[in-house]
Amino acid sequence: MARRDGRSANQLRPPQVELRPLQRADGSARFRFGDCTVLAAVYGPKEPRTRHRELCDRCTLDVVVRPRVGIPGPQERQMEALLARQLEYVVLATEYPRTQISVIVQMSCCDGSTAAVAGNAAHLALLDAGVAMKATAMCVALGVTWEALVMGEDGDLGKMVKLSPEPVIWPLGVDLEASSGNKGQLDTYRLDPTELEEAQCDALISLSMDGSRNQLVSHISSGAPLDATIWSSCIEAADKSCKACLDTAFSRVSRDAGTARRRHCGTVDRRGAGAVRKGSKRGWQFATG
Amino acid sequence: MDADLLQRFNPEEFYRHFLADGLRPDGRSLREPRRAELQRKALGSALGSASLRLGRSSALAGVRGELDEIGRIEVSVDLPPLCSALFREKHRALGQMSFLSKTLTEVLNLQSVFDATQLVCHGEASWVLHVHIICLNYDGNAFDLCLLAAIAALEDTDLPALMKEPGTEAERLAIAPAESEIVAEARKLVLLARPLPVTFARMPGGQWVQDPCAVEESLGASVSLCLVDGRWLVFHQGGGADANRFLEELMPVARTSTEKLAKLLDDP
Helix, strand or coil: CCCCCCCCCCEECCEEEEECCCCCCCEEEEEEECCEEEEEEEEEEECCCCHHHCCCCCCEEEEEEECCCCCCCHHHHHHHHHHHHHHHHHECHHHCCCCEEEEEEEEEECCCCHHHHHHHHHHHHHHHHCCCECCCEEEEEEEECHHHHHCCCCCCCCCCCCCCCCCEECCCCCCCCCCCCCCHHHHHEEECCCHHHHHHCCEEEEEEEECCCCEEEEEEEEECCECHHHHHHHHHHHHHHHHHHHHHHHHHHHHHHHHHHHHHHCCECCCCCCCECCCCCCCCCCCCC | CCHHHHHHHCHHHHHHHHHHCCECCCCCECCCCCCEEEEECCCCCCCEEEEEEECCEEEEEEEEEEEECCCEEEEEEECCCCCCHHHCCHHHHHHHHHHHHHHHHHHHCCCCCCCHHHHECCCCCEEEEEEEEEEEECCCCHHHHHHHHHHHHHHCCEECCEEECCCCCCEEECCCCCCCCEEECCEECCCCCCCEEEEEEECCCCCEEECCCHHHHHHCCEEEEEEECCEEEEEEECCCCECCCHHHHHHHHHHHHHHHHHHHHHCC
């Protein structure tokens, strides 16, 4: 089923990553899924602002979410709580005792799946800051439409989607095999919904997966309750799309940062041959170079 | 090492000793929920109210009615610093409070749970039911506590009869509508289906325990499952869980526990 922007049901919008857009922060990242953009900055590990926030064996993780316009309200508080729990799982807090790590998330442009994009931006900003993490988790959002389940089935809702097609990221040219069958059953969920699609969906699930270990970091559903089989197929879908998203986003990041590093670090200082001007003071290296 | 010191400074190790025997420090087995006590009509002034205790946690829910154009239920949850030292900072508590308020509002307004047409009174006016839940003592598992208290309070609600206020077009509440012309009948609120919650927490060894207390919740991921009419809502905030397995493991356990919860709510 074609969506308004031409994607199929299991296609993500192309992810775009920009690392270190902010020079003063310890780490920062801007993440986009299509039009939805979120900027995240990390300050820390640093001394906690107040003494009583200090924990003797681990760091305190502080998350602040700022909306695009206006003052933060209950929705922002909820996203802060959710992000804090996600990041607490991922960050190796025991490596930084008695310190505080602040993560500030700024919504730039909201076009659906904001919680997922915010989670991704926060993870990448932590990576940029060099904070020790035990996993790289990616978040993705799914919209489930209930009407499509009710119509056109034989009344046997137990036989719901067995996820067959692989998620495809469009149009980056990452080719994953898409299987041809089960066209009618694809209507049940939409990966990475835009704001208009979110309004039409009956249930919205935001999932965060740690691809390497096949661990689900968090997921929140809102809207109508769903069958158990649909849950497992949604988790499968998110698993595959998170892995695909991770691969493409990180390969892009390495490629872009590699060129940036060559621009900054590759010039030879006039003072002496062989002396290379250092790039950023943190000297952050990419594995792929 | 002294047991109290071990519990305070290394709770994971403390729990590991107990979990190896399949028990928890308070004597419960892994899948055993705490004892629940429900008391209806806890507040005299509210349209409906209930007080619920789950082990050491307790909450009070009251329902207040207002008239508006669209009938709905609105839930607000309050976790004051009174209930636990964890909520000493308002900032921390706000996240949990807004999550609970928003989630419970959504769950109780679902079409399969509550039929909003029963809130319609004369003409265009409908009831808006504000459910206020205050947690008086927090010992983990706020989701179960608040949702069950809200359901009990709503089932206890009596919508009063309404009459037209003489001389004006507006409708006013009639306290004793003996001789007055009743415009909307008094009626009891009915829920089509009960959303029954079960919460699990993941322990350091990888086992899932049901109905966690505050210490157990802080040790790992917590997942709240809510069964509505045979279908599930899942809220999993943070922490790792083996993606493919945990739902298949937890959903059957949750299904059997919800039967006990239904019995609790059915008791007069």
